[in-house]
Amino acid sequence: MKKKIIDVFKEPFTNRENVTILIIGGVITLFPVFNFISLGYLGTKLKKSIQQDKTPVKWDENIKGLFITGLFLFIILISYLLIPFLLMFLGGSLMLTLSGGKILSLFYFRGQILNLLGIITLLIALYFLPFTVCVYLEEGGDINMAFKLQKIMEKIFLVVKEYTIIYLIIIGLLIISVAIIFLFMNWIAGLLLSGFIFFYDGLVITGILSKIFPRKAVTISLL
Numbered sequence: 001m002k003k004k005i006i007d008v009f010k011e012p013f014t015n016r017e018n019v020t021i022l023i024i025g026g027v028i029t030l031f032p033v034f035n036f037i038s039l040g041y042l043g044t045k046l047k048k049s050i051q052q053d054k055t056p057v058k059w060d061e062n063i064k065g066l067f068i069t070g071l072f073l074f075i076i077l078i079s080y081l082l083i084p085f086l087l088m089f090l091g092g093s094l095m096l097t098l099s100g101g102k103i104l105s106l107f108y109f110r111g112q113i114l115n116l117l118g119i120i121t122l123l124i125a126l127y128f129l130p131f132t133v134c135v136y137l138e139e140g141g142d143i144n145m146a147f148k149l150q151k152i153m154e155k156i157f158l159v160v161k162e163y164t165i166i167y168l169i170i171i172g173l174l175i176i177s178v179a180i181i182f183l184f185m186n187w188i189a190g191l192l193l194s195g196f197i198f199f200y201d202g203l204v205i206t207g208i209l210s211k212i213f214p215r216k217a218v219t220i221s222l223l
Contacts, residue, residue, distance in 0.1 A: 005169065008207035012200055022203065024059055026196030034197075037063060040070030042202040047137040049210030067150070069141070076136060076146045080125040087118030127167055131155050134213045158214040166208050177201055 012022045028038040037059075044058045044066060059066075091114030132146050135155060156163050156185040177197050181190040 004211050005208060008204055008211070011207055012203050021059075022200060024195065025199035025203070028197045029195035030192070036070030036074060037066045038064035038070070038195075039073050039202070040068065040198055042134070042199075042206050043069045043073045043137060045203075046134065046206045046210060049206070050134060050138050050213055050215055052215070072141065072143060073133065073136075076132065077129065077141065079147075080129055080132065081122065084118045084122035084125055087114050087121060091115035091118055123171075126171065128152055128156075130167065130170065130209055131163070131213065135210055138213075138216065155214055159212050162212045166212060167215055169208065173201055173204060 012018050025038045025041060029035045041057055042061065048055065048057065091111040094111030094114065095108050096111075128149070131152050135145065135148070135152050136146040145151065181194050181197060185193065
């Protein structure tokens, strides 16, 4: 399993074609709305892997299809992340506005509670999201399947050990990416490189999920 994960991290740089895909995806990801196309590319790539379809995904093959796929994936992501972000937004508002900057204020305490609940619900949402996307794609793009928690949990329990490891890797990857963009770069460099960094993250996450997702009528063991 360790070698497979390392190979996935290296794959975007293994040949000229993969580097070209990374560059195109990184540029498109920089632009709002158009970045649905790059998200759709990742979703289509993952869907083909789940279906064991080895034909490559091409940017110019079906732009409309990639855009629609990306749009529906975005809707799923927002649906899962809306409540955590809303809780953290409300918590921040209470702490910064209504508390008047007083740490011992009741509003400040309430804000801290909301922030804590937001972080907890965010981690829970992020735990389910990877296989949520996989189930949605496996079921032919039926968006209702993205909210069938029983179905999603059944898939997770088939490879729960590997899935939890992958979840921690994904969280670590995203934290490192955000830190690189916002802490170690000025805002111009961070903005210009953010598309490439996040698209690279998407390629890695897609590659990892394709290795562990238990397809229909297929038993997977990475022990």
